Amino acid sequence: MKKIKNNLIFTERVIERSLGKVPVNKELINIHNRKRGNTFNSFLYITAFLSVFGIIGIILRIMNGFDDMSAWSYYVTACMFIFTTFMGAPMVSMATKVARGNWRRPISRMSEIFCISGIAGLIFFTPILWVLPSLEDGRKTLWFFDPGKVPAYSPHIWSTLALLGFVLTALTLLWLNARPDFAILRDKSKGKSKIYSFLAYGWVGSTHQWGSLRDRVSVLGIFYFMLLLTVNYFFASDFLMALIPGWVDSLYPVTLSHNAIQGGVAILTIAVFIMWKWGGYQNFIGLDQLWGLGKLLFGISLLWFWFFISSLMVLWYGKKPNERDVLQLLMFGKYLPIFLFTFFFVCIIPFFALTLDSIRKSYYGPPIIALSVLIGNFLDRFRHYGSAYSLDRTIDDATHRFASLPDIAIPNMVDLMVIFGAVSMPLFFILIISKYVPVISLWENREYLLYGSHEKYYKTEVLVEGKPY
Amino acid sequence: MQEHQQLSDSEITEDLTAPVIRSARWFWSFVGSLGFIMLVGISGYIYELYSGLGVTGVQRPVYWGAYITNFVFWIGISHAGIMVSAILRLTQAEWKRPITRAAEVLTLFSLIAALSNILFHVGRPWRIYWITPLPPIFIGFDFARGIWPNVRSPFVWDPVAVGTYLLSTILFVYTCLIPDIALVRDKVKSGPAKIVYSILALGFRGTPRQWKVQATAPILLSALVLPIFVSVHSIVSWDFAVSIAVEGWHSTIFAPYFIIGAIHSGVSGVVTLMAGLLWLYKLDKYIKPDHFDAIGRLLVVVATIWFFALFLEWIYALYPLEDPEIALRNMQVSQPPWSYLFIVFLLTGFFIPVSAWLFKSVRRNPMWMFFTTILVNIGMWLERFLIIVPGLSRRTELSFNWGSYAPSLVEIGLVAFTFAFVICGIIVFARIFPLIPPFDIKEGMRFRHVIKIGKKNISAVVRE
Numbered sequence: 001m002k003k004i005k006n007n008l009i010f011t012e013r014v015i016e017r018s019l020g021k022v023p024v025n026k027e028l029i030n031i032h033n034r035k036r037g038n039t040f041n042s043f044l045y046i047t048a049f050l051s052v053f054g055i056i057g058i059i060l061r062i063m064n065g066f067d068d069m070s071a072w073s074y075y076v077t078a079c080m081f082i083f084t085t086f087m088g089a090p091m092v093s094m095a096t097k098v099a100r101g102n103w104r105r106p107i108s109r110m111s112e113i114f115c116i117s118g119i120a121g122l123i124f125f126t127p128i129l130w131v132l133p134s135l136e137d138g139r140k141t142l143w144f145f146d147p148g149k150v151p152a153y154s155p156h157i158w159s160t161l162a163l164l165g166f167v168l169t170a171l172t173l174l175w176l177n178a179r180p181d182f183a184i185l186r187d188k189s190k191g192k193s194k195i196y197s198f199l200a201y202g203w204v205g206s207t208h209q210w211g212s213l214r215d216r217v218s219v220l221g222i223f224y225f226m227l228l229l230t231v232n233y234f235f236a237s238d239f240l241m242a243l244i245p246g247w248v249d250s251l252y253p254v255t256l257s258h259n260a261i262q263g264g265v266a267i268l269t270i271a272v273f274i275m276w277k278w279g280g281y282q283n284f285i286g287l288d289q290l291w292g293l294g295k296l297l298f299g300i301s302l303l304w305f306w307f308f309i310s311s312l313m314v315l316w317y318g319k320k321p322n323e324r325d326v327l328q329l330l331m332f333g334k335y336l337p338i339f340l341f342t343f344f345f346v347c348i349i350p351f352f353a354l355t356l357d358s359i360r361k362s363y364y365g366p367p368i369i370a371l372s373v374l375i376g377n378f379l380d381r382f383r384h385y386g387s388a389y390s391l392d393r394t395i396d397d398a399t400h401r402f403a404s405l406p407d408i409a410i411p412n413m414v415d416l417m418v419i420f421g422a423v424s425m426p427l428f429f430i431l432i433i434s435k436y437v438p439v440i441s442l443w444e445n446r447e448y449l450l451y452g453s454h455e456k457y458y459k460t461e462v463l464v465e466g467k468p469y
Numbered sequence: 470m471q472e473h474q475q476l477s478d479s480e481i482t483e484d485l486t487a488p489v490i491r492s493a494r495w496f497w498s499f500v501g502s503l504g505f506i507m508l509v510g511i512s513g514y515i516y517e518l519y520s521g522l523g524v525t526g527v528q529r530p531v532y533w534g535a536y537i538t539n540f541v542f543w544i545g546i547s548h549a550g551i552m553v554s555a556i557l558r559l560t561q562a563e564w565k566r567p568i569t570r571a572a573e574v575l576t577l578f579s580l581i582a583a584l585s586n587i588l589f590h591v592g593r594p595w596r597i598y599w600i601t602p603l604p605p606i607f608i609g610f611d612f613a614r615g616i617w618p619n620v621r622s623p624f625v626w627d628p629v630a631v632g633t634y635l636l637s638t639i640l641f642v643y644t645c646l647i648p649d650i651a652l653v654r655d656k657v658k659s660g661p662a663k664i665v666y667s668i669l670a671l672g673f674r675g676t677p678r679q680w681k682v683q684a685t686a687p688i689l690l691s692a693l694v695l696p697i698f699v700s701v702h703s704i705v706s707w708d709f710a711v712s713i714a715v716e717g718w719h720s721t722i723f724a725p726y727f728i729i730g731a732i733h734s735g736v737s738g739v740v741t742l743m744a745g746l747l748w749l750y751k752l753d754k755y756i757k758p759d760h761f762d763a764i765g766r767l768l769v770v771v772a773t774i775w776f777f778a779l780f781l782e783w784i785y786a787l788y789p790l791e792d793p794e795i796a797l798r799n800m801q802v803s804q805p806p807w808s809y810l811f812i813v814f815l816l817t818g819f820f821i822p823v824s825a826w827l828f829k830s831v832r833r834n835p836m837w838m839f840f841t842t843i844l845v846n847i848g849m850w851l852e853r854f855l856i857i858v859p860g861l862s863r864r865t866e867l868s869f870n871w872g873s874y875a876p877s878l879v880e881i882g883l884v885a886f887t888f889a890f891v892i893c894g895i896i897v898f899a900r901i902f903p904l905i906p907p908f909d910i911k912e913g914m915r916f917r918h919v920i921k922i923g924k925k926n927i928s929a930v931v932r933e
Contacts, residue, residue: 141788144790248788249721250721250781250782250786251725251781254725306703306724306725307725310722310725311721313707313710313724314707314711314720314723318711318713320713453920463931463932464930464932465929466927466929467927467928467929
């Protein structure tokens with residue numbers, strides 16, 4: 001690990017700018033407008049190719065029909081992975097804005113750019129609506145099916161509406177936050193000014209516009225968080241728990257939302273690392289950002305354990321037949337290796353590695369741990385959705401237990417196409433959008449120039465940060 | 470923080486050590502009144518010891534009543550100290566400075582109050598040591614015992630967790646107190662008080678090394694005490710949740726639900742205490758509307774998460790559509806007196822206070838915050854009561870066991886005792902040690918700056 005002693009790289013450089021040494025906007029605009037290199041383009045083509053591959057996979061999966069739910073286990077896993085990883089990343093920006101953490105400024109836009117992956121999520125989600133059985137088959141649901149009063153497709157209707165709201169909110173949030181930057185680019189960029197003029201939507205930076213921007217971003221941020229909870233609540237209840245007879249876990253919707261935030265922090269950490277290492281943003285992204293994300297990841301990994309143990313304790317001690325079945329299905333039966341790997345990648349590795357200051361406070365430590373979290377997150381989705389969708393829901397009348405437990409499904413070619421497509425499509429959208437939206441917020445960093453200053457403090461110099469209301 | 474008032478070191482020392490140096494006029498009458506309530510409670514306990522648990526309202530099948538409700542309530546309040554002190558310390562929130570000590574002390578006394586409820590509740594308190602895994606050889610020839618505590622039981626985890634929490638809280642409070650004890654030691658002229666303060670100050674002279682250790686220790690302790698903080702109320706929740714025999718208890722969300730409820734109730738308790746201190750000790754130079762505003766905003770978030778957990782708890786209780794569970798929930802919402810209590814719980818625990826806190830003018834008004842946070846704790850006490858009692862009152866299949874529960878006068882007296890004890894403990898503590906840490910306030914003054922942006926002055930802080 002490369003250990004950097006100076007933990008104030010970003011802030012010190014910003015202060016240099018405040019003294020007029022480096023014009024922050026000019027430098028960032030230059031980086032944004034530069035011609036993208038071969039690495040970027042290669043990566044763009046690869047993700048585009050894999051996304052097309054993924055779409056072919058979706059078509060092939062649809063052509064196979066919706067009757068055999070077990071064939072969809074990897075598909076649903078991949079779709080849920082998008083929502084519990086990419087769509088969790090914007091929460092970093094929202095939460096740190098509420099907490100008024102200045103370290104967020106260089107990474108908040110990157111975090112918001114992940115909102116675009118909601119489109120990929122919607123594409124992958126749509127076919128699942130046909131896989132999910134209606135309420136007429138007698139399965140339990142939170143909608144308390146009542147023929148004639150509650151529609152048999154309640155879960156389908158409400159979850160689609162929630163998901164659409166979630167993605168629209170995400171896109172609006174991205175646009176709102178980037179609007180002042182579009183205005184700067186409209187005024188400073190050549191060639192794309194028409195697009196930026198359209199995107200800036202008449203932004204001139206009046207006091208009223210700034211005031212309303214702040215209010216709208218706050219309200220939408222809260223709304224985004226609530227929708228994240230709502231969407232994960234649907235994914236946990238009707239798309240998962242309802243498919244495993246006897247599984248009643250009131251904590252799981254919260255656990256899934258937490259997993260989404262954990263996955264989001266992890267993927268953002270990797271993105272920030274890439275921006276620092278290869279993106280040309282070394283003047284803006286410093287140890288502060290990766291260290292901050294590492295601390296978040298550490299705390300969230302501890303929470304993972306707490307949520308896990310809170311559920312396990314109750315089900316383990318309850319020892320009712322249905323609870324034993326659920327534990328057998330998700331943890332101790334055929335899915336035991338998946339569970340152990342999940343636990344190892346999502347909890348053990350982050351906890352023990354990030355406890356060490358030398359790893360947490362480094363450039364390379366947090367992204368490596370984040371990669372482990374992402375692998376674990378995928379396995380966790382597979383453990384739940386894979387087992388639920390491939391479960392034979394027959395209950396043995398004599399023992400009141402599952403007649404059989406499913407084997408771990410081996411992915412076939414179509415599954416692999418879907419998985420690679422699900423990972424690549426959001427990345428492709430992010431790469432495309434990064435050509436138009438500055439990946440480091442111009443206005444937020446410029447704002448920081450007003451709030452931060454270096455001042456003499458007794459015999460030393462310290463950073464003084466304004467914390468406006 | 471927008472309201473900035475620069476105070477000199479001597480002014481801070483004078484203001485904050487004044488309650489320690491001389492008693493306020495109201496002190497003895499206030500402590501005397503609380504002492505009277507405590508005396509009534511203790512008399513009730515002596516009567517209970519003499520007569521047995523029959524003097525309480527518990528009866529088949531409701532064996533847990535006001536004492537266990539009160540135990541859970543005070544454990545909840547005890548989460549205030551760590552929430553406010555440890556978490557805000559780790560996140561370097563500047564506004565925490567005047568309220569950390571009060572929150573920690575509230576934790577300390579509420580934990581003692583919580584533990585006292587267990588003593589009230591057990592039939593033979595002289596055998597309380599049975600919960601310890603000590604072999605008889607260490608505790609005399611108690612052959613009647615002959616058993617080893619079942620370490621798989623939450624009733625054994627409880628004393629371990631709460632005991633550890635109490636010890637770590639004492640350590641936490643004491644470590645943060647040392648510079649202030651040294652300050653009082655130097656202010657007190659002579660006599661036994663000087664000797665006691667000298668011993669307690671552990672030779673603190675304010676050398677650079679001592680300050681360095683002093684700055685590091687609370688942060689380390691904060692990090693260490695956080696897992697204990699989480700474990701304590703999780704374990705208390707498992708007292709209920711691991712049981713399948715009582716409807717309404719066996720829910721996986723109980724641990725997070727209890728923790729977030731505890732934070733809701735505890736932080737509200739801190740606000741009540743802040744307002745009380747503000748009026749009693751005239752601390753308006755230190756406790757500003759800004760502090761109430763910041764903690765009010767925190768409370769809105771905490772209360773909303775708590776309400777979401779409550780929603781999940783209810784919706785997943787109904788989800789399996791099992792008749793007994795539906796009957797219990799039906800009883801809670803439609804059968805008096807539970808239905809009345811349920812409405813009061815919802816209104817006081819969430820709807821009234823949170824609606825009020827959405828307004829900045831309410832958040833910045835100590836009087837409003839005082840009343841709304843008291844409402845929260847009325848609601849949170851009722852919440853615990855409604856978790857414990859209705860479920861138990863349905864716990865039987867034998868018709869002759871059907872009964873309900875109403876707290877007896879003895880129980881009411883002992884519940885009142887715990888409230889008086891906690892308030893009295895804090896007031897007496899404030900008479901002995903500064904309840905707002907002078908050293909922390911002085912440090913805050915040094916870290917405060919103002920940055921001029923255009924025509925506006927923005928409060929700023931030195932980043933360490």
